[in-house]
Amino acid sequence: MYSLISFVVVLVLSALPGRSFWIITHSPLVSQRLDPILAPNGTSSHTHAFVGSAAILSSQDKNALCTTSGVKADKSNYWAPQLYYYHAKNSTFSSVPLSYVNTYYLNRGGPKMGANGKLTAFPKGLKMIAGNNTAMDSPDPDPTKALAVSYVCLNYKDGSNTTKTLPTGPCPQGLRTQIVFPSCWNGKDLDSADHQSHMSYPIDGVADSGDCPTSHPVKLMTLFYEFVYATGNLKRSSSGKSRFVLANGDAVGYAMHADFVSAWDVTVLQKAVDQCTGNLFGDLKSCPPFVPTLNTTSSCKTKESVKEKVLGSLKSLPGCVPIKNGPSKGAIAKNCTVPTLSVVAQQGGPDDATFPNRRNVLEEHVPHAQRRLDLAESAVRRSRHREIAAAVL
Numbered sequence: 001m002y003s004l005i006s007f008v009v010v011l012v013l014s015a016l017p018g019r020s021f022w023i024i025t026h027s028p029l030v031s032q033r034l035d036p037i038l039a040p041n042g043t044s045s046h047t048h049a050f051v052g053s054a055a056i057l058s059s060q061d062k063n064a065l066c067t068t069s070g071v072k073a074d075k076s077n078y079w080a081p082q083l084y085y086y087h088a089k090n091s092t093f094s095s096v097p098l099s100y101v102n103t104y105y106l107n108r109g110g111p112k113m114g115a116n117g118k119l120t121a122f123p124k125g126l127k128m129i130a131g132n133n134t135a136m137d138s139p140d141p142d143p144t145k146a147l148a149v150s151y152v153c154l155n156y157k158d159g160s161n162t163t164k165t166l167p168t169g170p171c172p173q174g175l176r177t178q179i180v181f182p183s184c185w186n187g188k189d190l191d192s193a194d195h196q197s198h199m200s201y202p203i204d205g206v207a208d209s210g211d212c213p214t215s216h217p218v219k220l221m222t223l224f225y226e227f228v229y230a231t232g233n234l235k236r237s238s239s240g241k242s243r244f245v246l247a248n249g250d251a252v253g254y255a256m257h258a259d260f261v262s263a264w265d266v267t268v269l270q271k272a273v274d275q276c277t278g279n280l281f282g283d284l285k286s287c288p289p290f291v292p293t294l295n296t297t298s299s300c301k302t303k304e305s306v307k308e309k310v311l312g313s314l315k316s317l318p319g320c321v322p323i324k325n326g327p328s329k330g331a332i333a334k335n336c337t338v339p340t341l342s343v344v345a346q347q348g349g350p351d352d353a354t355f356p357n358r359r360n361v362l363e364e365h366v367p368h369a370q371r372r373l374d375l376a377e378s379a380v381r382r383s384r385h386r387e388i389a390a391a392v393l
């Protein structure tokens, strides 16, 4: 309950007028044992689900390939650990299908910035990691970093709870993993040795808004991811040691993390930051700098660049990652060996590829975003019925 309240309070405090806020909704792109920040040229230790540019390897030209972003000026990569389910009864894992991803661009300065505080667009090539991949048994010791990670078990009938740890379900309408990125930049480094120290969370202790520390004085937009997994049809055990587990072996949930490599057209992004105020939700057409670059009808697919089965029913987590915590700690398939795999450049569709059957996810998920803000702004009179009424995903 604490986390639900604090999360709602954060949104309420931050929902100040005159500040831009938009959401880009992505269809899933690919799940692969890749990590262009931590393993730029090879396979990574665990599987990530990717959206954004089909050019994932750091050596690839992002302008040559398509993106799942409806804004073509956004060729960024967005990724987070793939979600699995561990069946304790037969010691197997099932991947949980990714439904869609929302990437929120939030304009949230602190009191010193004023309502029209200057925000800087993400510089081209900026790399960011949010979260702590090693926080297995307890949250990150930094309370702001710990606040940045949360889960929502979507259950329109009985109420959707927000938690700091992975829910045990059932989550009939989906399981939403949520993570807030740091928004204060040191103004010079696109990356750092630990991939984190060139960035900082704001000083006010509420991860997603506030003023920046003097060490990291440049305020960027606050990036917030929701990876929504389709848990509704999952065959799950109601009790026992069966659990949701992140690809990194975390069956508790504190080690959720996410990554971003910015490849925006910086001019377009800066104009949008400067000119588009108010809450656009998914209505990107109302932001003039986006209009020439919108494409909600094109889709984007890519072929795997690593030949490895990472989805479906599996004997072990890809990469032979053992379960690292929770009641099934240590679970791993017998004789699991990590294959040596070659990594080849993806062959995504060209930038202008169209797939006529693509659902218009941008439009489709606006009610979802609206519901979230409604929920935040009516924290005191929060009504279950209203959430059900608005649940038209």
Ligand SMILES: *[C@@H]1O[C@H](CO)[C@@H](O)[C@H](O)[C@H]1NC(C)=O
Binding pocket: 040, 041, 059
């Ligand atoms: C990855 O490959 C690129 C281009 O081949 C090279 O410049 C870079 O040093 C490599 N990085 C690592 C960590 O091996």
Ligand SMILES: *[C@@H]1O[C@H](CO)[C@@H](O)[C@H](O)[C@H]1NC(C)=O
Binding pocket: 087, 089, 090, 092, 235, 236, 313
């Ligand atoms: C393991 O159990 C789950 C849940 O009952 C089932 O869906 C899955 O097919 C089983 N896997 C195998 C390989 O038997």
Ligand SMILES: *[C@@H]1O[C@H](CO)[C@@H](O)[C@H](O)[C@H]1NC(C)=O
Binding pocket: 132, 134, 135, 136, 137, 138, 139, 140, 141
């Ligand atoms: C990650 O969290 C663990 C505790 O769960 C902590 O010991 C470790 O220092 C954290 N790592 C970083 C880089 O903050």
Ligand SMILES: *[C@@H]1O[C@H](CO)[C@@H](O)[C@H](O)[C@H]1NC(C)=O
Binding pocket: 001, 155, 158, 159, 160, 161
């Ligand atoms: C949500 O949390 C409340 C309070 O902890 C609990 O009573 C309720 O059963 C939970 N709802 C669901 C659907 O899990």
Ligand SMILES: *[C@@H]1O[C@H](CO)[C@@H](O)[C@H](O)[C@H]1NC(C)=O
Binding pocket: 334, 335
């Ligand atoms: C694991 O390897 C051992 C020794 O090579 C072998 O005896 C055993 O049958 C293997 N088990 C499985 C499940 O493959």
Ligand SMILES: *[C@@H]1O[C@H](CO)[C@@H](O)[C@H](O)[C@H]1NC(C)=O
Binding pocket: 292, 293, 294, 295, 296, 297, 298, 351, 352, 353, 354
């Ligand atoms: C979207 O892409 C298709 C195919 O390239 C193109 O025909 C269409 O005009 C584009 N729409 C916009 C708004 O750019």
